[in-house]
Amino acid sequence: MIAVLKHGSTKADEKKVIKLIEAEGFTAHPDTGAETTIVGVVGAAPDKKINLKEKLQVMSVVEKVVVISDPYKLTSWNFKQDKTVIDLGDGVKVGGDELTIMAGPCSVENKEQILETARIVKAAGAKILRGGAFKPRTSPYSFQGLGEEGLMLLAEARAETGLKVITELMDIAHIDVVCKYADIIQIGARNMQNYALLKEIGKLDKPVMLKRGMAATIKEWLLAAEYVMNEGNHNVILCERGVRTFGEETRNTMDLSSIPLVQQLSHLPVIADPSHGTGRWELVIPVARAAAAVGADGIMVEVHPHPKNALSDGPQSLKPANFRLLMDELDAITTSLKTFKVREKKIAYK
Ligand code: PEP
Ligand code: MN
Secondary structure (H helix, E strand, O other): OEEEEOOOOOHHHHHHHHHHHHHOOOEEEEEEOOOOEEEEEEOOOHHHHHHHHHHHHOOOOEEEEEOOOOOOOOOEOOOOOOOOOEEEEOOEEEOOOOOEEEEEOOEOOOHHHHHHHHHHHHHHOOOEEEOEOOOOOOOOOOOOOOOHHHHHHHHHHHHHHOOEEEEEOOOHHHHHHHHHHOOEEEEOHHHOOOHHHHHHHHOOOOOEEEEOOOOOOHHHHHHHHHHHHHOOOOOEEEEEOOEOOOOOOOOOEOOOOHHHHHHHHEOOOEEEOHHHHHOOHHHHHHHHHHHHHOOOOEEEEEEOOOHHHOOOOHHHOEOHHHHHHHHHHHHHHHHHHHOOOOOOOOOOOO
16 A cells, blocks of 8 residues: 655655554555655555554545555555666666667677677667676576676776676575676576565665566566565666567567556566567567667667677677667667657556
8 A cells, every 4th residue: 555645744754654654564665756755555464454554544644545456566656656767877877768778798708709899889879788697598508607707807898988787697696796796787587586586686785677587477577576676675677578489480579568568567667678589680670679669768689799609699699780770770769759758757648
């Protein structure tokens, strides 16, 4: 449920409300908007809920109490009035007015490869460098990533180019080392429902990008985000990366409809990953264009200076020249989208 405070309520009023909520054994999540303050209530004590509702309702500072029956709480628009914007510093934001581009190789392979790619994607306008150092590979005999050495190379690329860094975390045991180097932690599709990992990430003060599981429903995906947010970390980004269907011609089926759907349900930013979504470089540009057009908050693409030699995901990696082409096309699309303010707010089409 949420308690909507009266117009003009003060911080002290908010504190009183929070105190009551906590005294009843629930967790309070205040959200101050331009007009009103709302205090979201979550907790697994359903028998105590009616009692709390009555106590809140009679408080003079409370305008009304609304019971939310949706399974989504902290991720939903009911609990937050403005869109979530993740501020990574140096003017780099996810969820803001700009389409944020994350680009780089699937895996960090060596110093030359990551530095060359970082320079290329930076020059073309990307703001965030991607690259896996801990890789979830289908086969145990495939390249597993460079581990901490890969993270150090990402940090070197950041120091040279100013790009922010996103990299995957697969294991609770690697939290400290990944946090030391990453600006955003990526939780991959295979770990979307690794609840122990999600809870640990939730205790961190570090942005996290949660990729949709390859067979996950929207509900499961948003509830996975709830796991992170419920522990206190509200800096969550979602990433649509395609789901498994019966088709054999593409690696996954890019579910473009999930992007506006999730944006209508949730205030969290949504990134599109057409590289894993299609598995084929020649489909990445058209699907990225489409993702921008449906209002994605950003695009993540795999770029490799020499895709044929890539140690992972070469077939879906863009060559530098094609990445530059994509960036020009995305520019044209986002310029025309600005007229409609597609990503700015919860859009209610009537
Ligand atoms: C990746 O981004 O390289 C990756 C492994 O993605 P996913 O978890 O979506 O398969
Ligand atoms: Mn990959």
